[in-house]
Amino acid sequence: MGTLHKYESGKGQRVPICYTEASMELPSRIERRYVRIIALATMLIIFLPLFVYPQSLFPYVFPRTIVFRVLVEIAGAAYLLLALRQPMFRPRSSPLLWSLLAFVVAMALSVVGGVEWYRSFWGSIERSEGLITWLHFLVFFVVVTGVFRERRDWRPLFTGMLIAGWLQILYAAAQYFQLPFTVLTTESRLNGTIGNPSFFAAYLYCIIFVAAWTILEGTSRLRAAASWPLIFASLFFIWQSQTRGAILGIGLGIVIFAGRRIWRSGKAKHRTAFVAAVMTAALCFVFLVSQQHAPWVLRNPTLVRLASLSLADTSSQNRLFVWKAGLKGFQDRPFVGWGVENFQAAFNTHFDPAITEDIGSRPWYDRAHNVAIEVLTTTGILGFLSYAAIYLAAWLLLRRARKKGTITDTQHAFGIAYGIAYLFQNLLVFDTLNSYLMLVLILAYLSLLPVADRENTIDDTSSKRSLPLALRAIVVMITLLTLYVVNIRPSLANMHVVRAVTTFKNDPAGMQREFEKAFRYSPPAQQELRFILIQHTRNLVNEIGLTETTFPLVTYAITESEKAVVASPYTLQNHLVLAEMYLLASRINPAYLLEAERVTLEALERSPKRFQSYSMLGRLAMDQRDFKRGIEYLQKAVDLNESFAEAHWNLAIAYILSGQRDAGHVELDRAHELGFSLFRADNIQRLLAAYQDAKDIEGALQWLETVRDRFPDDKQYQEYYEGLSRVRAELDAEER
Numbered sequence: 001m002g003t004l005h006k007y008e009s010g011k012g013q014r015v016p017i018c019y020t021e022a023s024m025e026l027p028s029r030i031e032r033r034y035v036r037i038i039a040l041a042t043m044l045i046i047f048l049p050l051f052v053y054p055q056s057l058f059p060y061v062f063p064r065t066i067v068f069r070v071l072v073e074i075a076g077a078a079y080l081l082l083a084l085r086q087p088m089f090r091p092r093s094s095p096l097l098w099s100l101l102a103f104v105v106a107m108a109l110s111v112v113g114g115v116e117w118y119r120s121f122w123g124s125i126e127r128s129e130g131l132i133t134w135l136h137f138l139v140f141f142v143v144v145t146g147v148f149r150e151r152r153d154w155r156p157l158f159t160g161m162l163i164a165g166w167l168q169i170l171y172a173a174a175q176y177f178q179l180p181f182t183v184l185t186t187e188s189r190l191n192g193t194i195g196n197p198s199f200f201a202a203y204l205y206c207i208i209f210v211a212a213w214t215i216l217e218g219t220s221r222l223r224a225a226a227s228w229p230l231i232f233a234s235l236f237f238i239w240q241s242q243t244r245g246a247i248l249g250i251g252l253g254i255v256i257f258a259g260r261r262i263w264r265s266g267k268a269k270h271r272t273a274f275v276a277a278v279m280t281a282a283l284c285f286v287f288l289v290s291q292q293h294a295p296w297v298l299r300n301p302t303l304v305r306l307a308s309l310s311l312a313d314t315s316s317q318n319r320l321f322v323w324k325a326g327l328k329g330f331q332d333r334p335f336v337g338w339g340v341e342n343f344q345a346a347f348n349t350h351f352d353p354a355i356t357e358d359i360g361s362r363p364w365y366d367r368a369h370n371v372a373i374e375v376l377t378t379t380g381i382l383g384f385l386s387y388a389a390i391y392l393a394a395w396l397l398l399r400r401a402r403k404k405g406t407i408t409d410t411q412h413a414f415g416i417a418y419g420i421a422y423l424f425q426n427l428l429v430f431d432t433l434n435s436y437l438m439l440v441l442i443l444a445y446l447s448l449l450p451v452a453d454r455e456n457t458i459d460d461t462s463s464k465r466s467l468p469l470a471l472r473a474i475v476v477m478i479t480l481l482t483l484y485v486v487n488i489r490p491s492l493a494n495m496h497v498v499r500a501v502t503t504f505k506n507d508p509a510g511m512q513r514e515f516e517k518a519f520r521y522s523p524p525a526q527q528e529l530r531f532i533l534i535q536h537t538r539n540l541v542n543e544i545g546l547t548e549t550t551f552p553l554v555t556y557a558i559t560e561s562e563k564a565v566v567a568s569p570y571t572l573q574n575h576l577v578l579a580e581m582y583l584l585a586s587r588i589n590p591a592y593l594l595e596a597e598r599v600t601l602e603a604l605e606r607s608p609k610r611f612q613s614y615s616m617l618g619r620l621a622m623d624q625r626d627f628k629r630g631i632e633y634l635q636k637a638v639d640l641n642e643s644f645a646e647a648h649w650n651l652a653i654a655y656i657l658s659g660q661r662d663a664g665h666v667e668l669d670r671a672h673e674l675g676f677s678l679f680r681a682d683n684i685q686r687l688l689a690a691y692q693d694a695k696d697i698e699g700a701l702q703w704l705e706t707v708r709d710r711f712p713d714d715k716q717y718q719e720y721y722e723g724l725s726r727v728r729a730e731l732d733a734e735e736r
Contacts, residue, residue, distance in 0.1 A: 034082035038147050039156075041075035045140070046160045046441070049203055049434040050167055050193050057494050057532070058126050060185075060195030065128035065433050066487050072136040072143070073486070077479040079143040084467055089146050094447040095393035097141065103390060104138050106383035107131050107340050114339020114378075115570050118525035123341050124366070125494070125528045128433065130341050132486060137440050144444040151217075154445055158214055161441070162226055165207035168192050169233045172200070176240060188301050190240045198429045201246035204234040205425065206438035209418050216411045242302045244309055245428030251281070253421030260413045318355055319369055319428070325350040326368045326377040337380035343368055345570035346377050348607040353640035356611060356647075364573055371426040391419060394446050401449035415446070493522040497529055501536045508540060508553040515560070524563035527574050531564070533557050534577045538584065546587055554585050558592075565599065572610065575603035579616050583623065596620050611637040615650055627658035645674035649683075656690045661699045679710055688720070697728050 045068060053063035083090045091097065111120040111131050123130025148154055172192045175182045184190070189197035211227035211234070218224070238246050255278055262274045285306075291297055292307035310316060329338055329346025338346045344366040355363050368374040376384045395416065402412040431439065496518035504510030515533050522529050537557040541550050561578040568574060582596035597620050604613035614637035621630035634651040641647065652667035668687075672678050678687075684707055691700035704721040711717055 028085070031082060031086055034078040035147060037078040038075045038082070038143060041071040041078075042144060042148075042157065043160050045071050045437055046157065047164045047167075048437065050164060050171075052193055052195070055498060057497060057528075058128070060193075061128050061433065062125055062490075062494060065133060066491055068433060068437065069133070069136050070483060070487050072140050073479055073482050075143050076139045077475055079146060080475055081467060081472065083146060084471070089149075091142050091146050092149075094145070095396055096390065096443050096447045097145070099386060099389035099393045100138055100141055100443075102386035103383065104131070104134050106336075106379050106386045107134055110337045110339045110379040110383060113333070113336035114342050115345050116339060116342055116525070116568055118523070119341050119568065119571075120339035122526070125490075125526075127341065127366070133433070134340075137436060140437070141440050141444050144441065145447055148444070149448065151445075151448060152219075155219065157441070158210055159223060161207070161210045161438070162214065162223060162230060165204075165211065165230055165234070166226070168194075168203070168207070169230065169237060172237045172240070173233075176237075189242045190237055192237070194432075194434050196432075197241040198243045198246070199432045199434060201238045201241045201243035202422075202425065202429065202431065202435040203438065204238050204241075205246065205249075205418075205422055206435055206442065208234050209442060210438075212414060212418075213411070216408065216414060239302055242305050243425075243429070244305055245425040247302070247306065249421040249425035252424050253417045255281075256420055257413055257417035260417070261410070264409070318363070321352045321355040322347060322365050322368055323370055323373050325352060325365075326370075326373040329377045330373075330380070333380060335380045335382060337376070337378045337383060340378050341366075342570065343374055343378050348570065348572050348610070351607050351609050353609045353611055353644070356641055356644045367430050369429055371423075371430055374430060390443070391423065394419060394443060397446050397450055404450055406451070407449055489521040490526075493518040493520075493526070493529060496521075497532060501532065505536065506540070506543075508550045511536065511540070512553050512556050515556070519560065523567070524560070525567040527564040527568040527571050530557075530560045531574060531577060534561055534581055538577075538580065541584060546584065551585075551588060554581065557581055558585060565602075569602075570606065572603045572607055572613075575599050576612055576616055579603075579620070583620065586623070593620060593624060609640055611640050611644065611647055614640070615647070618650065618654060622654055622657060627654070630654050631658060643674060645671045645676035648674065649676050653686070653690050656687075656696065656699065657694050659694055659696065661696060664699075679707065684717075697724060697731070700724055701728065 048064055048068055048071075051064055051067060053059050056063045079089070107120075108131060111117050114120050119130070121131045123133060148157065169192075171182065172190050175184055175190050175192070185195050186197060190200065191197045192200045192203070194200040194203050208231055211230045214220070214227045215224045235250065238250065259274060259278075262270045288297065288303065288307050289310065292304070297303045297307050311320070325347045326343065328350040329343075332338075332346070332349070344364065347365045347368075351363075368377060371387075372384070375387045379387075398407070398412050398415045401407040402409060407415075496514045500511045500514030500518065504514055515529075518529055524530070534557050537550075537553050541554065544550060546554065558578065558581050561574060561581060564571075565574045565578055579596040579600045582592040582599065586592040586596070597617065600613055600616045600620070603610070604617070607613065614633045618630045618633035618637065621627075621633060631651065631654050634647070634654050637647045638644070638651055648667045648671035652664045652671060655661070655664035655667060668678065677683055687703055688700055691697075691703060701721065701724055704717060704724065708714075708717050708721055
């Protein structure tokens, strides 16, 4: 930050101050303490993307968010007391502040006018955003711009960001060389400590900005020397993350930056060379796509992903389906949207069954993977315009700074190119806490660019005047209450759930006790924890059976899930897992079958084109030996998407169970044509079990003959066939 040079204070005198790179000194010891708290909190936030707490649900997201909120709340309290004492630190107006405030207000309106206010306000555990986190981003912006008011105040912060970037790069390098202490969340794509390759690339985008801007500022040779290799290392690891949007975004940014600089040079030969270079790059990309099956492409995973980029590949098709659903959702609620964090509600309502092409497809998108459509769908036109205003304000500030001469033309060109590149990659993915907190810091820095470094003044009278004790006590009490409600309660719920599924994963009573403790801090609208309860209850029953010890846990899971369905009706996964649990419990109490059908029909009503609901209704009917109705439901699942292999497989099993072997074989052949793994070991066993349940020995023998011919060296299938042949012979003898 900065040091106050020598000053003299007198009663009622305003004392001029200026900053250097040392620590800030204020007339009051209390004020210095407030500033140090804010500076420490800000520096810790800069290093927060490196923090991972494995003993937590969603260890790359939830713990980081909790720490971020705690640090912002502490810094916010210190800043409030500082600003009350010292007017110099009070927020100053800027286009970015007003646009951020407008966006948060639009989000608040979406909470009120959306479909599930709790999810919109508190966010999900997996994403840990919602309005509450955005309020923290806004407070963080106000605090940072209020305290770090001059560009030279930012030098320690930029140094911290460079160090954090280097630590991230070192960990990614350890992943690249497969060192044993690293963890990869994907098989080949690097993710650093961010946990997701795409989010890792977005974070490195921010690091590249800080490093490049440090070089352009030219304030320190040492920082510039550290920045150049950091830029190249970040580019390398973005490539290794295989994030296509980020890679193409960088290319676009380079073209815009170079094009603007070359065009302003006014030299025709430079412009001609630039156009030729861009055309050559475009032709190289076209050539890469045309050679996507060539050995030199297949040897590099990133080239494989880039070469497969087209509107026809599965990833692109899925994106288009999701975006289409989001735009239809926007048409339903054009003004305030479905509510922050409620994209999944719009997606489910306008679900397109054509998205279920690949085997095992379970498309439950809670994000649009396109920030523009995400904001438009969840916050409506008001949120979209205010979000766009943030980037417009950043552009205006860069433009104003260039006109005032506080930044160079090169810095201005780089800032514009970076912003466009960042927006482009966000059209294929979305921001998370890691990139958001860096983005807030960058925006806070941009907000002061048009203002030349100047002398500030301290109100010495304010420094000597103590704030009322009651006011300080109120601020402390509000801060402590906020810390408890916003951070401690969800952390305790998280801790007890982790204990339930780890320490007591094989103990039904212990698991239930821990979930009961967790739910004291988590209302039913926090449906993710109930979803985890259902999942682990089902796993436990599959392992040790539905017994006197597990049935109480099953009924408890049903009770809590029923609450979650009522509190979060648009989260259709809750309906379907509850139906699964009802089906499980029906082994002891058949009345649960009716409840399973009821809750599945509710899910079908909210999302009429989801095949999962028809599949569940088919299973329920088949379980009640109502083969005709079961086949009708499963046929509807096939009719939604004839190209979905799994739907044909389910229908085939239903036909076999109902004694319609020939119809079942037709569906099996169709499933096989569409890529279903009929001859995978578990599917072989499932089909055998279906024939046995149908008491179709002839069908089972025919299937075993096919399997035996395919696996002639597998003695197990030969023994199955011989044993079943003996059973058929005995039955034939009895009939004779």
